[in-house]
Amino acid sequence: MAVNPERQAAFRSTDGIVLETAYLAHPGRLAYADPARGIHLYHGDALEVMKAMAERHADGCFDLIFADPPYFLSNGGITCHAGQRARVDKGTWDKSRGVEENHRFNLEWLRRCQELLKPDGTLLVSGTHHVIFSVGYAMQQLGMKLLNQITWQKPNPPPNLACRYFTHSTETILWAARTEQSRHRFNYAAMKAENGGRQMKDVWSITAPKKGEKRLGRHPTQKPLALLERLISAATDPGNAVLDPFLGSGTTAVACARLGRRCVGIEKDETFLKLAVDRLQESSTATPGQE
16 A cells, blocks of 8 residues: 655654554544644544554653543433533443443553553543543553542532432542553642642642633533643653543643643544644644633
8 A cells, every 4th residue: 555755754753653654554544743843643543543653662652641531421311511401422432331341441542551651651541430440440450550549620510410419520530650660750849839839739620621722612521721731741841742542622732732742642533633633723823821
């Protein structure tokens, strides 16, 4: 199969993270490339794209991976959105396949993330109670070192319409190092300064994505830019490489671009991938401090 030389060249980056051979090794494609900012987005299945990358990087190539995987909570229930009743149906990608199959999926994508991390790299995974316990168990099965359980508290969560449970107002973010021997990076001084000179705790109150962050479109599990910027700032240095295997609306890539980190994103849904590209293109022309 012949590949256009210009398309091949687009897969190269200064440190070899993005490779032209990946185009031949998986059914995905490079949908967006910004070499100046070190941003590359793939359209394809995360497992297949990560497999192709791992085949060429036996020692890992990413300093940090942030993942917001399917929560498996689209079960036809009812929630509240914008003050109105709405069905919990985010898409087929979010439907449960049963406890055992869901865990097998989590174990597999986490295994591939572990392969792509540098020896001292770390992994951040966000989720609700529907998925996070499986993720934590899988991390332990793979011999990762659990570093922190961060609780993202939402000041204005949607009300609980069933009135049979406490109102869901938090998400958990698990932070783990590749192995028990990893010497992970943590920018303690920066986090302390951001917290007014006091040690930053593991419970963060951050509002949901601002209106401006959804101006070009929205994703059902979109994370606030402030949350991703804090996570990336805490666990990486400028110029480090970040992977997001479930890119969604592209918040991780936008945060990396704003913070001077390189980023590779993978997204299977073309609609969400286009939204991510639109946000990145807008951010490339934004003035400093602009949302």
